[in-house]
Amino acid sequence: MTLTRESVLAALKTVQDPMTGEDIVSSGMMRALRVADQSVRFVLEVDQSRMPQMEELSREAEQKLQDLPDCESVQVVLTAHSDAPAQPSAPSEPVPIKQRPAPPGTSGPQRVPGIDRVVAIASGKGGVGKSTVAANLACALAAQGRRVGLLDADVYGPSQPKMLGVSGRPTSPDGEMILPLRNHGVTLISIGLMTSGDQAVVWRGPMLMGALQQMMSQVQWGALDILIVDLPPGTGDVQMTLSQKFIVDGAIIVSTPQDIALLDARKGIDMFHQMHVPILGMIENMSTHVCSKCGHEEHIFGHGGVAAEAGKLGVPLLAEVPLSLGIRTAGDSGTPATLADPEAADGRVFRDLAARLVEQGHA
Numbered sequence: 001m002t003l004t005r006e007s008v009l010a011a012l013k014t015v016q017d018p019m020t021g022e023d024i025v026s027s028g029m030m031r032a033l034r035v036a037d038q039s040v041r042f043v044l045e046v047d048q049s050r051m052p053q054m055e056e057l058s059r060e061a062e063q064k065l066q067d068l069p070d071c072e073s074v075q076v077v078l079t080a081h082s083d084a085p086a087q088p089s090a091p092s093e094p095v096p097i098k099q100r101p102a103p104p105g106t107s108g109p110q111r112v113p114g115i116d117r118v119v120a121i122a123s124g125k126g127g128v129g130k131s132t133v134a135a136n137l138a139c140a141l142a143a144q145g146r147r148v149g150l151l152d153a154d155v156y157g158p159s160q161p162k163m164l165g166v167s168g169r170p171t172s173p174d175g176e177m178i179l180p181l182r183n184h185g186v187t188l189i190s191i192g193l194m195t196s197g198d199q200a201v202v203w204r205g206p207m208l209m210g211a212l213q214q215m216m217s218q219v220q221w222g223a224l225d226i227l228i229v230d231l232p233p234g235t236g237d238v239q240m241t242l243s244q245k246f247i248v249d250g251a252i253i254v255s256t257p258q259d260i261a262l263l264d265a266r267k268g269i270d271m272f273h274q275m276h277v278p279i280l281g282m283i284e285n286m287s288t289h290v291c292s293k294c295g296h297e298e299h300i301f302g303h304g305g306v307a308a309e310a311g312k313l314g315v316p317l318l319a320e321v322p323l324s325l326g327i328r329t330a331g332d333s334g335t336p337a338t339l340a341d342p343e344a345a346d347g348r349v350f351r352d353l354a355a356r357l358v359e360q361g362h363a
Contacts, residue, residue, distance in 0.1 A: 002070060003035060003038050003040075003068060003069070003070040003071050004035065005033070005035045007068060008033065008035050008040055008065060008068070008071075009025055009033070011064045011065055011067075011068055012024055012025050012030060012042075012061055012064065012065070013025045013026070014064060015057065015060050015061045015064055017029070017057065018053075019053075024044065024057065024061060029044055029045050030042055030043070030044060030045075031043040031044075031045055038070050038071060038072040038073065039071075039072060039073035039074070039075070039165075040065050040071060040073070040074050040075070041074075041075040041076075041077070042075075042076065042077070043076075043077045044057070044058055044061070044076060044077070052114075052222055052223065055222035055223065058076045058182065059147075059185070061076060062074045062076050062182070062185065072335065073165055073183065073184070073334070073335065074183065074184075075165070075166060075181065075182060075183045076182050077168060077179075077181055077182070109243070109244060109245060109246050109247045109248070110245065110246060110247065111246075111247050112216055112217060112221070112227070112246060114221055114222060114223045114224060115149070115221060115224045115226075115227045116224065116225050116226065117225065117226045117227070117249045117250075117362065117363065118226075118227045118229060118246060118247065118248050118249055119226060119227070119228055119229070119248070119249060119250050119251070119252065119280065119357075119362065119363065120228075120229045120231050120239075120242065120248055120250070120251040120252070120272075120277070121133055121134040121137070121228060121229065121230050121231060121251075121252050121254065122231045122233075122239065122251050122252070122253055122254070122268050122272070123231075123233050123253065123254045123255060123264075123265065123268065124233065124234065124235075124253075124255065124261065124262075124263070124264025124265040124266065124267050124268040125233050125234070125260075125261055125264040125265075126157070126233040126234075127233075128233075128254050128255055128256050128261055128285055128286070129254060129256075129285035129286065129321065130154075130230065130231070130233065130254040130285075131152075131154060131157075131159045131160060131163065131230050132163070132285070132327060132331055132336075133252075133254050133283055133285065133321065133350075134150065134160070134228055134230040135150070135160060135163040135164060135230075135331065135336045136327075136336045136337055136338045136347070136350035137228060137338075137350055137353060137354060137357075138150040138164075138186045138228050139164075139184045139185070139186060139336045139338050139339050139350075140338040140347075140350045140351045140353065140354035141225075141226060141228075141354045141357070141358070141363050142184060142185030142186050143185065143338070143339065143351070143354075144351075144354055144355065144358060146225045146226060146354075146358065146363060147222075147223060147224045147225045147226075148185065148186050148187070148224065148225065148226055148227075148228065149180070149186070149187040149188070149189075149221050149224045149226070149227040149228070150164070150186050150187070150188050150189075150227075150228050150230065151188075151189055151190075151215055151216065151219075151227060151228070151229045151230065152188065152189070152190030152191065152192060152230050153212055153215065153229050153230060153231050153232065153238050153242070154230055154231065154232040154233075155191050155208055155211060155212075155232060155238065156232060157232070158190045158191050158192030158193075159192070160188060160190050160192065160230060161188070161190050161192045161193055162192075162331075162332070162334060163331045163334065163336060164183050164184060164186060164188055164334060164336070165183055165184070165333070165334020165335060166181050166182075166183045166188055166193065166334075167193075168181060168193070169193055169194060170189060170193055170194065170219075176218060177218055177219070177220045178214070178215075178218055178219045178220065179219075179220050180219050180220065180221065181193065183334075184335070184336070184339060187221060187222065187224070189215050189219050191211065191215075208236075208237045208238055208241075209237055209238070209241040212238055212241050212242060212245075213241065213245060216242075216245070216246055217246075225363065226363045229242060229248075233264075234264075234268070235267055235268055235271040239268075239271060239275075240271075240275070243272070243275035243276075243277050244275070248275075248277045249278070249362070250277065250278045250279070250280035250362055251272045251277050251278070251279055251280065252279075252280050252281055252282070252283060252318065253265055253268055253269055253279065253281075253282045253283070254282075254283045254285055255282065255283070255284065255285070255305075255306050255309075256284070256285055256286045256301045256306075257284055257286070257287060257299070257301050257302040257303050257304065257305035257306055258301045258302050258305065259302075259305065261301075262305050262306065262309055265282075265306075265309070266309070269313065279313065279315045280315070280316075280318070280357070280360075280362055281310065281315050281316040281317065281318035282306050282309065282310040282313075282315060282316075282317055282318065283306070283317075283318050283319045283320075283321060283353070284305070284306035284307065284317065284319070284320045284321065285321045285323075286300065286301050286321070286322075286323040287299070287301075287303060287306075287320035287321055287322055287323070288303060288320070288322050288323065289322065289323040289324075290322065292325065300323060301323075306320075307320075318353055318356065318357075319349055319350075319352070319353045320349070321349050321350075322345075322346065322349070324337075324346045326340070326341070326344060326346040327346050330346070330347075336350075337350065338350040338351055338354075
């Protein structure tokens with residue numbers, strides 16, 4: 001059965017607004033439906049005051065469409081009515097947001113309302129696959145029924161929009177709260193969604209810190225079981241601001257097995273210790289490579305270095321992720337490996353990781 005506009009509309013007409021009893025198609029809240037290449041994208045325009053309930057309606061609509069044969073990707077964009085229409089920003093400019101003052105009488109890290117847990121995915125150096133792990137883990141947790149958000153805090157190299165197959169620009173009808181985008185069951189916000197694709201983010205520390213605080217506290221996340229924060233590599237302003245301003249329930253450190261990567265990973269771990277953020281465990285990425293032609297297995301970057309380091313620190317080795325063409329191509333396609341092929345070992349490692357975190361109460 002081929003995915004058609006008619007089959008999509010028929011599925012969406014079964015999703016009813018519990019307040020009015022109308023389905024989301026007849027009520028007129030569904031806008032800009034696009035059905036192409038086995039993917040569906042549309043906008044739900046709702047009342048700002050009902051945004052939390054509409055999050056549930058959005059998830060129901062997404063699930064109905066994912067159950068359709070030949071539907072591989074669903075993207076639902078929530079937008080809200082406001083008294084004055086929002087003026088569109090120029091493509092090269094971030095969405096203008098009014099900075100909220102800190103709540104009076106607060107000090108120290110704060111919990112983000114509606115978010116049960118915040119888990120940071122970090123690395124000591126770039127290029128070790130941290131963003132790939134973050135995207136696959138977010139999708140794997142969402143597939144297990146968890147309510148998942150993903151904050152792409154890697155400001156200088158935001159890659160999550162491409163990895164999750166998300167495009168378009170978040171809106172802010174009231175000039176205060178940003179409405180995020182969703183795909184694969186994951187709610188996403190990223191600087192990469194607010195700037196043009198080729199535009200460099202040339203910001204100093206104070207601007208970085210302000211952007212992170214806005215993306216944490218001025219995004220309409222809704223109710224989440226877990227917010228995954230994809231941090232930039234290193235031990236800079238973004239990491240320190242996250243740990244000082246918000247309660248972070250744990251950090252997962254990603255590294256390749258080679259000594260030079262582990263040297264920088266140790267510095268990242270030490271930073272989280274200084275910030276009193278628990279280390280949930282470590283992940284060895286590019287752990288092994290299996291030749292697709294002859295089946296020979298080799299350890300290009302060495303093997304076991306991350307496991308040994310985790311043993312020294314007394315934290316678990318959460319996963320050993322292979323160096324795989326399938327993981328790379330899936331990330332480039334916008335459908336992470338954990339969803340691309342349910343039977344492939346490439347995705348299974350992330351599903352096992354998600355199951356382990358849920359079992360341990362970390363997600």
